[in-house]
Every structure is written in C-alpha cells, then in structure tokens.
Amino acid sequence: MSLSSLLLPAVLxxxxxxxxxxxxxxxxxxxxxxxVLSIYLLMAIGxxxxxxxxxxxxxxxxxxxxxxxxxxxxxxxxxxxxxVATRKVNPLDAAAISAHYGSVSAGTFLTAIAYLxxxxxxxxxxxxxxxAVMESxxxxxxxxxxxxxxxxxxxxxxxxxxxxxxxxxxxxxNFKEMLRDAFTNGSVVVLIGSMIIGAIAEPSGMEKLKPFIxxxxxxxxCLFLFDMGMVAARRIGDFKQxxxxxxxxxxxxxxxxxxxxxxxxxxxxxxxxxxATLVGVLGASASYIAVPPAMRLxxxxxxxxxxxxxxxxxxxxxxxxxxxxxxxxxAEAIVP
Amino acid sequence: MVSLYAEKLLNIIANDSLxxxxxxxxxxxxxxxxxxxTARGEGSSGHFSDMSGFDANILVKVVLPESRVQVILESIExxxxxxxHLTVYLSNVxxxxxxxxxxxxx
Numbered sequence: 001m002s003l004s005s006l007l008l009p010a011v012l013x014x015x016x017x018x019x020x021x022x023x024x025x026x027x028x029x030x031x032x033x034x035x036v037l038s039i040y041l042l043m044a045i046g047x048x049x050x051x052x053x054x055x056x057x058x059x060x061x062x063x064x065x066x067x068x069x070x071x072x073x074x075x076x077x078x079x080x081x082x083x084v085a086t087r088k089v090n091p092l093d094a095a096a097i098s099a100h101y102g103s104v105s106a107g108t109f110l111t112a113i114a115y116l117x118x119x120x121x122x123x124x125x126x127x128x129x130x131x132a133v134m135e136s137x138x139x140x141x142x143x144x145x146x147x148x149x150x151x152x153x154x155x156x157x158x159x160x161x162x163x164x165x166x167x168x169x170x171x172x173x174n175f176k177e178m179l180r181d182a183f184t185n186g187s188v189v190v191l192i193g194s195m196i197i198g199a200i201a202e203p204s205g206m207e208k209l210k211p212f213i214x215x216x217x218x219x220x221x222c223l224f225l226f227d228m229g230m231v232a233a234r235r236i237g238d239f240k241q242x243x244x245x246x247x248x249x250x251x252x253x254x255x256x257x258x259x260x261x262x263x264x265x266x267x268x269x270x271x272x273x274x275x276a277t278l279v280g281v282l283g284a285s286a287s288y289i290a291v292p293p294a295m296r297l298x299x300x301x302x303x304x305x306x307x308x309x310x311x312x313x314x315x316x317x318x319x320x321x322x323x324x325x326x327x328x329x330x331a332e333a334i335v336p
Numbered sequence: 337m338v339s340l341y342a343e344k345l346l347n348i349i350a351n352d353s354l355x356x357x358x359x360x361x362x363x364x365x366x367x368x369x370x371x372x373x374t375a376r377g378e379g380s381s382g383h384f385s386d387m388s389g390f391d392a393n394i395l396v397k398v399v400l401p402e403s404r405v406q407v408i409l410e411s412i413e414x415x416x417x418x419x420x421h422l423t424v425y426l427s428n429v430x431x432x433x434x435x436x437x438x439x440x441x442x
Contacts, residue, residue: 031374031392292391293353301419304351308391 017229050198072137076102099142123274235313250314
C-alpha cells in the first residue's frame with residue numbers, strides 16, 4: 001500500500017471536507033448537492049459501463065449477477081449474526097444495520113475506480129452490473145430479519161402484544177410496498193436505465209457525450225467527496241453514542257466483506273486484479289443512500305443514529321482511505 | 337371588521353421518508369390541504385437531520401376543523417406505536433375563510 005494512493009485528488013478533497021467541518025468552517029454546500037452529484041455520477045458510470053457491456057460476454061455477465069445476488073443475500077445475514085453475538089444491540093437494530101452492509105455504496109465504488117485509473121490498473125465492466133444488482137437484496141433480507149426479530153421479541157414478551165403484533169394484513173401490504181420500493185429505488189433506476197441507454201444508443205451520439213461522461217467525471221467525483229467528507233465528519237460526533245463495539249463492527253465488517261468480495265472476484269469470476277478489487281469494494285461498502293430511508297420505514301424501532309453513524313461516519317471514510325488500497329493489495333496477492 | 341373562525345393547526349415533525357405515508361393518511365381521513373417544509377433540529381430521538389439530503393426531516397402543517405382531528409391523531413398514534421419517531425403538536429388558530437378547510441382532497 002503506497003502513500004500515493006492517499007494523494008488522489010478525490011481522497012484529498014474528502015479529507016478537506018472532514019477538516020472543514022472539524023475546524024468549524026462556515027463552508028456549506030447547498031442541501032441535496034451530494035444527491036444531485038450522485039445522480040450524475042451514476043448516470044456517467046452507467047452510460048460508460050452500458051457502452052462497454054454491449055460488447056461483453058453475456059455468460060460472464062450472468063455469472064456476475066448470480067454472485068452479486070449471493071453476496072447481497074448472505075453478507076447481511078453474517079452481519080446480523082455477528083451483531084447479535086456482540087449483545088450490544090437489540091435484534092431490530094442488528095437487522096437494520098446489517099441491511100446497510102449487504103447493500104453497496106456507489107460513492108465508494110466510484111472512488112475505487114478513480115484509484116484504479118490513477119494506478120493505470122485495468123478492470124472489467126461486470127462489477128458495474130453487480131453494483132446495480134446489489135443495491136436491493138440486502139433491503140429484503142433486512143426486512144425478513146426484522147420480521148423474525150419482532151416475532152421473537154413478541155413471543156418472549158407477552159405483555160407487549162399491543163405494540164408488536166403487526167403481522168396482520170396491513171403489514172403484509174406494507175411488506176409488498178417495501179419490496180417494490182427496494183427494487184425501484186432511485187439509484188437502481190438511474191444506473192440500470194443509463195446502462196441500457198449506453199448499450200443501445202448510437203455510438204456517434206455517445207461520442208458527443210464524451211465530455212459529460214469522461215472529462216468532467218473526476219472533477220465531479222472530487223466535489224461529491226468534498227461534500228461527503230463534511231457529511232461524514234458531522235456523523236463522527238455521534239461516535240460516542242455508538243460505542244466501541246459497534247464502531248469496531250464498522251471496520252471489521254467491511255474487512256470481512258472486502259475479503260469475501262475479492263475472493264469471489266478473483267476465484268469464482270476469474271476477474272483481473274482491478275475487477276477483483278472492485279468486487280471487494282462492493283462486498284465491503286455499506287449503503288447510505290438507498291437503505292437508510294427503507295429502514296426508517298420498515299424498521300422504525302431501530303435507532304437511525306446507529307446505522308447512519310456506522311455507514312457514513314465510520315465505514316465510508318474507512319473504505320475511502322484505508323479499505324480500497326487494502327482490497328487492491330488483497331487482489332494482487334490472490335489473482336494468479 | 338373581518339370575522340375570524342376557530343380551526344385546529346396540526347404540526348408534525350417527521351423523517352422525510354414518511355412523507356408519502358403521511359400524505360396518504362391525510363387523503364384517507366379527509367383534510368383540505370397540507371404544507372410541507374424541510375426542517376432540521378435536534379431532539380429526543382438523539383439525531384438531527386443533516387440537510388445533506390441523506391437524512392432530512394420535514395415539518396408538516398395542516399389546518400383542519402376540530403371534528404376531523406381525532407381520527408387523524410389516532411392514525412398518528414398507531415404510527416408512533418410502531419416505532420416511528422414523530423413529534424406532533426396541535427394548536428388553536430383562527431382563519432378568515434373557514435369554507436377553505438371544509439373541502440377534502442381527493
């Protein structure tokens with residue numbers, strides 16, 4: 001792991017955002033800027049990836065989707081069991097937190113792409129489909145784990161029947177609604193839609209979009225990470241509330257998910273070092289756009305400070321600064 | 337002198353992910369309209385909305401006749417029992433066009 005990886009402009013801007021917040025600068029970005037920028041970033045990467053994927057091997061693309069589903073469904077279960085075993089959080093908090101860790105962070109993924117580009121490491125386009133696929137399954141697992149947790153709490157605690165017997169027909173229709181929300185969530189629509197447009201659009205038309213897709217991409221990523229640095233630093237204040245055990249989970253879980261992801265990328269999907277690094281990043285990252293509102297609605301009993309602080313305040317900075325070079329080193333070690 | 341008529345003003349502070357559910361509830365139980373503002377602050381649930389778009393709060397204001405208040409409060413209470421963090425307060429207000437608050441949204 002070299003120091004040069006930390007001197008990436010995008011990572012430096014992330015640090016600047018953190019510092020601006022720590023020194024109490026009056027710097028403020030307009031509300032929703034990070035959301036606007038992430039729509040652009042997903043569009044650009046989707047168009048680029050769709051264009052490349054049109055020329056790709058469909059069998060490998062299909063295999064990537066299967067592995068993305070396997071990761072998306074199993075990582076939150078591992079996270080849940082680990083969290084419950086610590087006895088520091090109740091099962092509903094554990095369900096909500098682990099859903100974040102099964103899903104992915106596009107911001108981390110894009111930073112990894114900037115990192116690989118900077119080192120001139122080649123990577124496959126397939127992890128991009130995996131990014132789109134992995135947004136949603138963890139939300140579904142989170143809902144199922146929360147439903148199980150509610151049942152076990154209800155059976156343990158007979159008095160609480162009024163508050164927790166929410167398994168009626170109303171709950172079922174809510175569950176359906178949540179499933180629909182999970183798969184039609186904004187990031188998924190932007191990413192998959194842009195990939196399809198990139199794949200079917202006339203190449204001459206795509207050529208005209210080049211400045212939009214390629215040339216300003218890194219600059220926008222810097223701006224996005226600048227803003228995200230401030231958002232993350234604001235969450236670090238909640239660190240005390242989260243406690244040392246949960247904070248440790250915010251570092252250990254991405255290391256575990258990253259190692260599993262690199263292994264899947266390298267051994268199961270036969271990707272290059274760059275591709276395996278990206279699958280590692282998918283396994284390691286925790287969602288902060290799609291999953292928090294879904295958990296707010298579906299698991300309102302869980303404490304939002306826990307999952308937001310973990311995913312935004314601990315795991316995201318950890319991955320951007322330490323994780324990505326580490327997963328790259330892991331991939332270098334195991335890709336033949 | 338302009339006549340004034342008594343109405344109730346319902347204020348709800350909630351996470352913005354609940355907006356659709358609240359609007360749906362208003363339509364179900366009959367209100368004439370509602371106003372939603374982005375809000376930030378800190379309170380009993382220990383977290384504050386950060387205005388970055390990732391975790392924003394909203395302040396919902398609804399003016400309604402007293403006869404329609406109870407049914408909406410009961411629905412809100414059910415949401416709170418489910419675990420949603422809602423801050424709700426009701427106040428007396430006076431309006432000059434009471435007929436405006438009689439019609440219901442479809």
